[in-house]
Amino acid sequence: MTDDLSIVDIRKRLNLGETSVVEVVSRLYDRIDAHEPKLSTMVSSHSRDVVLEKAAQLDRKKTKGALFGIPFTLKESYLTKDLPTTAGSKVLEGFMSPYNATVYQKLIDQDAILIGKTSMDAWGHGASSENTDYKVVLNPHDVTRSAGGSSGGAAAGVTAGLSMFAVGEDTGGSIRNPASWNGVTGLKVTYGRVSRYGCIAYASSFDTVGPIARSAADCALVLETMAGHDSKDATCATHEVEPYSDGLSQSLKGKTIGVIPSLLDSESLDPSVSIAMNDALEVFDDMGVRVKEVDFDLLKYGLALYYLIAPSETSSNLGRYDGVRFGLDRSYFSQESMRRILIGTFALSAGYYDAYYRQAQKVRTLLIDAYKKTLDECDVLLMPVTPTPAPKIGDLINDPMTNMLADYFTVTQNPAGVPSLAFPAKYTTSGLPMGLQLTGRLFSEGLLLNMVHQFQQVTEYHKVRPVMADN
């Protein structure tokens, strides 16, 4: 049985000949047939026959890549030659890219197998994957609830066992939010750690490409393949890629976790968040990690900063969708996307640029300095990911302000470029997953993965699978 194995375990079994890629893929497609029609995690996918043929080819290969035989999905914002790319919007319905995103090419070069393209909030604009012109993805833990966003389909597919890992994209929480609400592990990398070539841009100075998987160990394995310099992306870091898997078992004794007490003061915070934080700190304390209270007052301006710069950058990036070289015309943008374009255009317009956009970019400098100072006092920060567990379908998309407030804890890491790893840390009494995140210094993915892996060695939250009825 390969259903509940990690990527690490499946690789081992494949290498030992205890299973085959054909078997792994067959069982995966049994689960897809059983659950995908209800959950709608994917906008497009390869048929079972196509993927089985690929699996059979791989089984005949003599040399095996680092992700040999591992089935995965890509968010709909990544360009692929073999499946359409829509970014969740009708504007790009049926668009077939003439080239592959670098991250996709790197993964298939290491023999991973693409299953399909996952559902998302159009252009990344949202925190619930409901701002889509296609079917709304449902949360496998409770199908009346949102799977989060904007990488909702990616995270839902991983938790439901419809892929072994997914590539999401995080601009202000779009990997971490759905990871939290689906009970999986999702990594927002340091800006530039993974190439954005072939990634449809939301906010070009915030966007990051990252893995979503069932554990930190699985994320580490995937990141080793995804990360690294790409000459086709001029913002891609030249920083060396560590062997992340090798560092997972290092002792955490002497490390310091910073916590920000003022973050937990709000009345709009669900009680499960504080419980998750306290319980997690106890686990880390048992491992010899010190906990230190730190101040970070600037965080309360994070939403204002994010909702000025991100819409400004998106208003520029989405300017190319005019229906001339590709896609339909601009009347096909959703109301949420139009809202963001308008806010951004306003912030950049004559008479308002200095007070809004320029001011936000200055505050961004303050935020980067604040992160540097705070992360001098501790190795990592532990924070919530979302103020509440997954809301009901309709709660966020029908209320723009509540939609924005869901991003409160995840919008400051992207302007500062720092990495952050979301991991399952609690289940509510009604069975909903709640995640937390560890935020670190630039290029500290190794430490974040190490710490969460150690947490996952002594807890079972990442092993919980949703109970799903067959169709």
Next chain:
Amino acid sequence: MWLMLKNDTTSQSQPQIDVGHTASLANLIIPQAMKDNLSDQLDEVLQMVSTIKELETEGIEETHHAVLMTNVWREDEVEVDRVLSQDEALRNAINTYNGYFMVPAVLEN
């Protein structure tokens, strides 16, 4: 961590977003039915983001990219494997003519 707040933000009144004008800058046509609803929602968002003006930023440089890189060059050579054929370039366009993209008319005469 101390934040420097500006002394006087109360006297700054909040502007209203002119949806029609902003939409024309953004090359968007907003259906009339959507305009009023959008206007209220935009005002609400603007009220929230306007809190950014509370912070004192005199003498602070802007940051446009958090992980600074400068002068990222590549060789001035054609990367043959990245060149699109004419067919590939035109394939996704709805309106083409003799190997050209068709564009909406800019001039009326």
